[in-house]
Amino acid sequence: MGSETKNITEEVPFDMPETWEWIRLKQVIDFSKSISISSEQITDNSWILDLEDIEKGSGKIITKKRMSEVKAKSDKHKFYRGNVLYSKLRPYLNKVIVADEDGFCTSEILAFDFSPILSEYAQAYLMSSFFVDYAMNGAYGVKMPRIGSDRGNNALMPLPPLEEQKRIVLQLHKILSKLKDEG
Numbered sequence: 001m002g003s004e005t006k007n008i009t010e011e012v013p014f015d016m017p018e019t020w021e022w023i024r025l026k027q028v029i030d031f032s033k034s035i036s037i038s039s040e041q042i043t044d045n046s047w048i049l050d051l052e053d054i055e056k057g058s059g060k061i062i063t064k065k066r067m068s069e070v071k072a073k074s075d076k077h078k079f080y081r082g083n084v085l086y087s088k089l090r091p092y093l094n095k096v097i098v099a100d101e102d103g104f105c106t107s108e109i110l111a112f113d114f115s116p117i118l119s120e121y122a123q124a125y126l127m128s129s130f131f132v133d134y135a136m137n138g139a140y141g142v143k144m145p146r147i148g149s150d151r152g153n154n155a156l157m158p159l160p161p162l163e164e165q166k167r168i169v170l171q172l173h174k175i176l177s178k179l180k181d182e183g
Helices: 119-127 129-137 149-153 162-182
Strands: 021-024 047-049 076-079 084-087 096-098 103-105 109-112 156-159
Touching: 076 109, 084 119, 096 119, 119 129, 119 162, 129 149
Parallel strands: 047 103
Antiparallel strands: 021 156, 076 103, 084 096, 084 109
16 A cells, blocks of 8 residues: 555564555554644534544444534544544543544544545454554553554554455444344
């Protein structure tokens, strides 16, 4: 994906099929960049997403609030439909969703456009124990640990071809649906 070539053999944690590749997140996203918007610029009907609106560990939204309800005063990060929204605060809570509409979120949430990678595949990766363990091992802050931008940007991501990403996401949906039906 990127133009820089570097041997990462010593860093690779496991083998993958030949059609897959290892990438660093910085090749597709940037943990240090976001679009900040002043609250005065946000319209009343805009979706405002806070950390407490995301269910931990499920990738689901608990509640959707509008600017007219919350009257937010602090700056927000702008996001777009299809962005992967990742809570950098307390990564172990696994608050990661795919936005189903445009909106604005707290600065503790990062909005990523993973294209050409499937958003749902990127979400599954960010919620995987592989990534959560990586994030927590390098987190800073004792009471409220966060993943830093350097750590996030340098994370290794196993990347299958697009059709394989689709199959993985489909299987995840099937498994989660079955678990929900049995639960």
